Amino acid sequence: xxxxxxxxxxGIESSCDDTSASIIQNGYLLSNVIAxxxxxxxxGGVVPELASRAHQQNIIPVVDRAIKLANINKSExxxxxxxxxxxxxxxxxxxSSFAKGFSLVNNIPLIEVNHLQAHVLAHFIKxxxxxxxxxxxxxxxxxxxxxxxxxxxxxxxFDMEIIGQTIDDAAGEAFDKCAKTIGLPYPGGPxxxxxxxxxxxxxxxxxxxxxxxxxxxxSGLKTAFLYFIRDKVKEDSNFIENNKTDLCASIQYTIIxxxxxxxxxxxxxxxxxxxxxxxxxxxxxxxxxAIQELADIEKLNAFIPEFKYTTDNAAMVxxxxxxxxxxxxxxxxxxxxxARMPI
Ligand code: KG4
Ligand code: ZN
Numbered sequence: 190x191x192x193x194x195x196x197x198x199x200g201i202e203s204s205c206d207d208t209s210a211s212i213i214q215n216g217y218l219l220s221n222v223i224a225x226x227x228x229x230x231x232x233g234g235v236v237p238e239l240a241s242r243a244h245q246q247n248i249i250p251v252v253d254r255a256i257k258l259a260n261i262n263k264s265e266x267x268x269x270x271x272x273x274x275x276x277x278x279x280x281x282x283x284x285s286s287f288a289k290g291f292s293l294v295n296n297i298p299l300i301e302v303n304h305l306q307a308h309v310l311a312h313f314i315k316x317x318x319x320x321x322x323x324x325x326x327x328x329x330x331x332x333x334x335x336x337x338x339x340x341x342x343x344x345x346x347f348d349m350e351i352i353g354q355t356i357d358d359a360a361g362e363a364f365d366k367c368a369k370t371i372g373l374p375y376p377g378g379p380x381x382x383x384x385x386x387x388x389x390x391x392x393x394x395x396x397x398x399x400x401x402x403x404x405x406x407x408s409g410l411k412t413a414f415l416y417f418i419r420d421k422v423k424e425d426s427n428f429i430e431n432n433k434t435d436l437c438a439s440i441q442y443t444i445i446x447x448x449x450x451x452x453x454x455x456x457x458x459x460x461x462x463x464x465x466x467x468x469x470x471x472x473x474x475x476x477x478x479a480i481q482e483l484a485d486i487e488k489l490n491a492f493i494p495e496f497k498y499t500t501d502n503a504a505m506v507x508x509x510x511x512x513x514x515x516x517x518x519x520x521x522x523x524x525x526x527x528a529r530m531p532i
Pocket of ligand 2: 304308334468469500501
């Protein structure tokens with residue numbers, strides 16, 4: 190390959206309720222456009238049918254904007270990368286169909302991307318005028334989102350081993366469901382984070398699950414929280430209102446404690462020096478502090494993503510596509526999206 194050749198990747202993300210497009214050139218971010226879908230707020234969660242319709246409406250303007258903001262011409266795009274899975278099938282179909290059409294019409298290679306790998310590889314996105322520090326292989330990545338909670342041993346860009354994962358709910362789900370229990374709208378994670386800042390994390394204690402090895406479980410905590418609130422409200426109908434910040438601080442503290450304890454075990458067992466967090470819950474200020482604190486104490490290198498790369502975005506898809514392009518890993522027009530897709 191010509192060393193001076195510019196490799197320009199258009200990334201498309203549509204696995205859940207964010208429609209996003211991004212341009213990455215030689216590993217450097219040129220644009221990252223995200224259209225959120227407010228339509229789900231009224232329902233307390235993502236409604237798959239509404240998500241696919243909104244993707245259909247958003248995809249063309251979002252791609253158009255990403256190309257304009259990157260200040261490139263469509264003809265400069267070397268490859269198109271799209272999220273193949275895991276995710277909501279109807280949502281994935283919009284992004285994958287668009288990518289296939291774009292590849293065919295513009296005669297450029299098509300690249301499939303695993304959404305979970307993309308969350309991890311977001312740590313390799315470079316930006317102009319930034320330090321661009323990257324984790325060294327092998328490193329551990331705690332991937333925590335609305336759908337996943339995993340400890341991943343990352344041996345290379347495309348050689349990842351899940352060494353621990355949730356056996357039921359994901360950490361993001363625990364945040365969102367506990368938030369719902371105290372009347373906060375969806376998604377409750379960011380609201381818990383905000384209110385927790387004003388509360389006492391030790392005000393209420395909740396028991397930790399006893400799960401083997403590096404695995405997690407959050408469904409017991411969710412239920413314990415629900416029963417705790419139900420009993421307290423019976424005694425005092427204003428209990429939630431009077432204790433909202435303490436409740437948020439305590440539940441956040443518990444979830445982070447559970448996450449960190451298993452991560453510490455994994456660090457001890459693997460002996461890795463670089464630790465990273467990724468996924469929507471990695472936006473949580475308590476988790477970000479906890480990871481940095483652990484790294485400072487144990488003399489490890491912590492990699493904490495910028496907020497814009499924590500929740501779903503196409504820049505992470507484009508950087509993954511870029512590294513696949515370098516390896517010449519392309520797919521044909523017969524590719525189909527997958528609701529479930531191992532890392
Ligand atoms: O990665 P993501 O955007 O989508 C999935 O692939 O699931 O993650 C969304 C999840 C939601 O559960 C949301 O509540 C949670 O990430 N989240 C947070 C915060 N920001 C987003 N949870 C706790 N604290 C936050 N600041
Ligand atoms: Zn995600």
